Amino acid sequence: MDGVVYRFGQYALDADRRRLSHDGQWVDVEPRALELLCLLVEHRDRTVSEDELYDRMGRGHAVSGATFAAWLRTARLAIGDSDTGQHVIRTVSPHGYQFVATTTADSSVPLSPPATAPTTEADHEVIRFCRSTDGTRIAFALTGEGPPLVKTANWLTHLDLDRTNPMWAHWFDGLTRGRQLIRYDERGCGLSEWTVSSFTLDDLVDDLDSVVDAAGLDRFPLLGVSQGGAVAVAYAARRPERVSHLVLTSAYARGQQIRAGSDDERDAAEVDLNIARAGWRSQDSSFLRYFASQFLADATPAEWDAFAAYQRQTTSASNGLRFIEDFTRIDVSGIAHQVTCPTLIVHARDDARVPVAQALELATLIPDSRLVLLDSRNHLFTAADPAWPTFLSHLYTFLGE
Known part of the structure; x- marks a missing residue:
């Protein structure tokens, strides 16, 4: 049916032009995944068998199970779905799929971005995909206009959900003032590929290199924010010709298990890790609230629950466990001295997740660095945190030098 636009939730799919948008912003999706999405939407009144999809997608050529699985995962991720949270594309036993989201079809108006709505710098966004050195698909977004500012990936993110999430929304307004923000989802997270074999520091540095x-x-x-700070340090040390300025906030050089120097610290690190493991495995709200409270110390219990619900949208439980375990062992203390660019280190004095001692260590290790400590308990600065506008002021002053 020519010119049909299917609308479901905050998404609109122009089946004729093969275009997907979210809240009026184009979502860049691999063509075969978008084709699969269109097929399922067009036949949403029934379960479409896997054999039929293989036949129609293959156009007379054989399609492997792995290839189809990759298309399906990409299609799901593009619309905020996942293998476990099947709110839009549902797997129907034994071998079929059905598009189950409430959908309206409009054949009169082709899909196009709003022409007259007022826009801000952060409204100019496009999501794209690239491949890392090992072939892993990485999703990245360009938001705003002006000179670039690259933000390393840090868990938890989801490119298509972050801009409306209270935890991250103010970051877009703040970081796109006269600049273009380039950000990406970590491997195993968000719109990037979830099924990956390796999460090493080298992998994360390669992902960043592929994005830029x-x-x-x-x-x-x-x-670099939080664990993304370690990736930023490693990248700046290895690629000094590319990084003009380095900004680290809520960052650390050594993960919790690596930096534990006494029996008490090792015990505390193991308890913290076990609580996070228990939360991800059981999805028990008490464990997840404790985890959330370390990131957002001044938030309410309801906001901690919202944080926990959001993190379940960003990745699978198995990947969540891998992230937690791998990040506790990350260590860039041996290469931080190789960073040659000017570096700004911003940290909350009472950070409940990463002690301020880690900021002091980074400032000691990186030669051309300056340290700014802010009065806050939040690991991630919230919109209401008085430290947030202060952080932005220091950031833009530093980048303008």
């Missing part, structure tokens, strides 16, 4: 190559950047300032 795909974005066409030569030299740029780099922002």
Whole structure:
């Protein structure tokens, strides 16, 4: 049916032009995954068998199970779905799929971005995909206009959900003032590929390199938040010709298990890790609230629950456990001294997740660095946190030098 636009939730799919949008912003999706999505939407009144999809997608050529699974996962991720949270595309036993979201079809108006709605810098966004060195699909987004600011990936993120999530929404307004923000979802997370065999530091550095190559950047300032700070340090040390300025906030050089120097600290690290494991495995709200409270110390219990619900949308439980375990063992203390660019380190004095001692260590290790400590308990600065505008002021002053 020519010119049909299917609308479900905050998404709109132009089946004729093969275009997907979310809240009026184009979502860049691999063509075969988008074709699969269109097939399922067009036949949403029934379960479509896997054999039929293989036949129609293959166009006379054999389609492997692995290839189809990759298309299906990409299609699901593009619309905020997942293998476990099947709110839009449901797997129907034994071998079929059905598009189950409430959908309206409009054949009169082709899908196009709003022409007259007022926009901000952060409204200009496009999501794209690239491949890392080992072939892993990485999703990245370009938001705003102006000189680039690259933000390393940090768990938890989901490119298609972050801009409306209270935990991250204010970051877009803040980081796109006169700049283009380039961000990406970590491997195993968000819109990036979830089924990956390796999460090493080298992998994460390669992912960043692939993103900036795909974005066409030569030299740029780099922002690392939380565990993304370690990736930023490693990248700046290895690729000094590309990083003009380095900004680290709520960052650390050594993960909790690596930096534990006494029996008490090792015991505390193991307890913290076990609580996080228990939360991800059982999805028990008490465990997940404890985990959330370390990131957002000044939030309410309801906000901690919202944080926990959001994190379940960003990745699978198995990947969540891998992230937690791998990040406790990350260590860039041996290469931090190789960072040659000017570096700004911003940290909350009473950070409940990463002790301020880690900021002091980074400032000691990185030669051309300056340290700013802010009065806050939040690991991730919230919109209501007085430290947030102060952080932005220091950031833009530093980048303008």
